[in-house]
Amino acid sequence: MKRRNFINTLSTFAVISAVSPLKVFSRNETRKTIYSKELIKPKRLLPGNTIGLIAPGSFITEDELKESIQNLESLGFKVKYTNRILARYGYLAGSDKQRAADVNEMFSRNDIDAVVAARGGYGCTRILPLLDYKTIKKNPKILLGYSDVTALLYGVFKETGLICFHGPVGISTFNKFSVDHLKYVLEYPQGSYTMYNANEEDNPDNAFNPVTIRNGTVRGKLIGGNLSLIVSLIGTPYDIDMKNEIIFIEEIDEEPYRIDRMLTQMIEAGKFEKAAGIALGVFLNCKPKGNDADDSFSLLEVLFDRLFDLNIPVAYGMSFGHINDKFTLPFGINAEFNSLEQTLTLLEPAVL
Numbered sequence: 001m002k003r004r005n006f007i008n009t010l011s012t013f014a015v016i017s018a019v020s021p022l023k024v025f026s027r028n029e030t031r032k033t034i035y036s037k038e039l040i041k042p043k044r045l046l047p048g049n050t051i052g053l054i055a056p057g058s059f060i061t062e063d064e065l066k067e068s069i070q071n072l073e074s075l076g077f078k079v080k081y082t083n084r085i086l087a088r089y090g091y092l093a094g095s096d097k098q099r100a101a102d103v104n105e106m107f108s109r110n111d112i113d114a115v116v117a118a119r120g121g122y123g124c125t126r127i128l129p130l131l132d133y134k135t136i137k138k139n140p141k142i143l144l145g146y147s148d149v150t151a152l153l154y155g156v157f158k159e160t161g162l163i164c165f166h167g168p169v170g171i172s173t174f175n176k177f178s179v180d181h182l183k184y185v186l187e188y189p190q191g192s193y194t195m196y197n198a199n200e201e202d203n204p205d206n207a208f209n210p211v212t213i214r215n216g217t218v219r220g221k222l223i224g225g226n227l228s229l230i231v232s233l234i235g236t237p238y239d240i241d242m243k244n245e246i247i248f249i250e251e252i253d254e255e256p257y258r259i260d261r262m263l264t265q266m267i268e269a270g271k272f273e274k275a276a277g278i279a280l281g282v283f284l285n286c287k288p289k290g291n292d293a294d295d296s297f298s299l300l301e302v303l304f305d306r307l308f309d310l311n312i313p314v315a316y317g318m319s320f321g322h323i324n325d326k327f328t329l330p331f332g333i334n335a336e337f338n339s340l341e342q343t344l345t346l347l348e349p350a351v352l
Helices: 003-019 062-073 096-108 124-130 133-138 147-160 176-186 227-232 256-268 299-310
Strands: 050-054 078-080 114-117 142-145 164-166 193-196 211-214 217-226 246-252 277-284 314-321 329-331 334-338 343-346
Touching: 050 062, 050 096, 062 078, 096 114, 096 124, 096 133, 124 147, 124 227, 133 147, 142 147, 147 164, 147 217, 147 227, 176 193, 211 299, 217 227, 217 277, 217 329, 227 246, 227 256, 246 314, 256 299, 277 299, 299 314
Parallel strands: 050 078, 050 114, 114 142, 142 164, 217 246, 246 277, 277 314
Antiparallel strands: 164 329, 193 343, 211 314, 217 334, 334 343
């Protein structure tokens, strides 16, 4: 299809999806899901609790370590870490055994109340076979991070049933929006809690513009994370069945054709086949680059092309991903997704 015709078709899709659910799920309809797997909820955070800081992927600098400590202490928590945290092994934060040992130690220690990644980067997939899942299951704690930490969330949830959290890392921007959502999810949980997008009207980057791709309201468990990591786990022991789930996805620095390739892999692997809905965060800097940029599809064109015909609710531009204003999303908790209003409502507390 020529690009001009595709854009015209895209515009038509946008109008249709905004005014009609096309017999998918109406705004007042929900699909309920029954789960047989026993889930484990960690204890909530309390003022003065101790955070175990880890670097499970790429290495961190001394300045990044100091920044992470300052950020977490500003929230009223104590911070502890091991002498392995500044280790370097190429682009990794130490060897696989060192990084896995840090994760295992933080879950085994009685003086640690929650585990937070200082940053993402790359490397978390490499340590999944080395984690002590029996110890993690016996000592359930909050595990928080995003980006490459998606792999840890997948592995821990798949092997133990522990609810994990896709949210800020130590070096993130801890502004009011992010801190408020962090506290309401991890410290002051509600029986029902609705998350609304941040106001990004002043941001000149159109990547922040929210778009409803398919209208509808559905219920399911929240499962997802960084697109590259989700795709990399397909076919591994840590892959997760997405049937009846609300899949949340974010990405950064990938050109539209690469987003196309990864979404196509998910489609052909059957990951979206019986999913409840797809909540897309902000795909920062995912623009065409180089000499062929003028002939490329845009990010939004790719999203419509790959996801519109799935006949499930889909929305783009929600407040999570590699951005300053972040939701904290419980990985594995029952939620409701309204793609027209672009809201996610947690239907139960994620912590005890």
